[in-house]
Amino acid sequence: MKNIKEKIIEVKNLKKNFKISKRMNGLPGHIANLFKPKYEVKEAVKGIDFEIYEGECVGFIGANGAGKSTTIKMLSGILYPDSGCINVMGFEPHKDRKKYVANIGVVFGQKSQLSWDLPVIDSFELLKNIYKIPSDVYKKNLDEFMELLDMSNFINQPVRQLSLGQRMRADIAASLLHSPKLVFFDEPTIGLDVVAKEKIREFVRYMNKEKKVTFIFTTHDMQDIAKTCERIIIIDKGSKMYDGSVKELVDKYGGSVKLAIEIKDVLVDEEYIKLLKQSLENQFIDCEFTIEDKKNNIVEIMFENKTLSSVQVTTFLAEKFTLKDFRISDIDIEEIVRKIYEGGITL
Ligand SMILES: Nc1ncnc2c1ncn2[C@@H]1O[C@H](COP(=O)(O)OP(=O)(O)OP(=O)(O)O)[C@@H](O)[C@H]1O
């Protein structure tokens, strides 16, 4: 039998606008605000399409204000779309909200869904009742999450006393107590230290690979993506820019090398950089070089490594210029994404 994965999300031409009131200043402005309020329309999501299949772990990324949270809110049924369709496991999220939420898990990293004054465990018990989680399932999940997310030392503390990392772990556990097949995380690692981030990544990996939970999450940390996702969707100003594998993106756009060199004895200025670029381009005729002055006599040289190796370039530089030091690094996903956001890479 063929192993065909089930499509669990289908989004078509999804749109959402926000009406923002334009307030005018001064007394005439205040009067006008009262009698003739003016509005500006912000197109937050401008017609996005995508499909998500069972068992995927998809990173949803884009610059601040790109429309990620708005999309996640529509997918989880919190916001009504203006137009387009969303089908999640046969549900239309905003219409079937009550039944729908029993099938999904949601975490908004910026805002806890737990009761501020209750001990974490009491919030969990509340969720057990709300979702009518059978006692054996609840106990099994709770025991497992307690261990995986290392929650035993704060489970009896009220949420308001928790550190951000503890609160995030409690929110993540809460979102999964009813064993949903699909979860939406909006910035689950925001503001966390490297160790806490790694713990959450490990947990996501485990739930995805072992428990077959489908994840869609937003993040600004490209390490979250590199370590957990095979697929990313990039959105920019409300439109989808890229939807595909992380590996393909890196293979296609990360085929360049970054070389940092520190130059000895002479002062590096604009003229010097021009000279450096010229001599590299004279030597390696078919290759294009991008050179950035990093100050303190450190220069960053970037080039495609398809035709040229970093050894050839460094050997040439070492012969021609007086180098104090050099360092080679591949361009990673972070660099690619930064370039995409800045418009330097057109997908
Ligand atoms: N409730 C709202 N009322 C008015 N405008 C809104 C509202 N929510 C979002 N917006 C606007 O819609 C756009 C998209 O916002 P959204 O929160 O979806 O971005 P985001 O991609 O999640 O960004 P970030 O990375 O900063 O979280 C922004 O311009 C934002 O100002």
Ligand SMILES: [Mg+2]
């Ligand atoms: Mg957001």
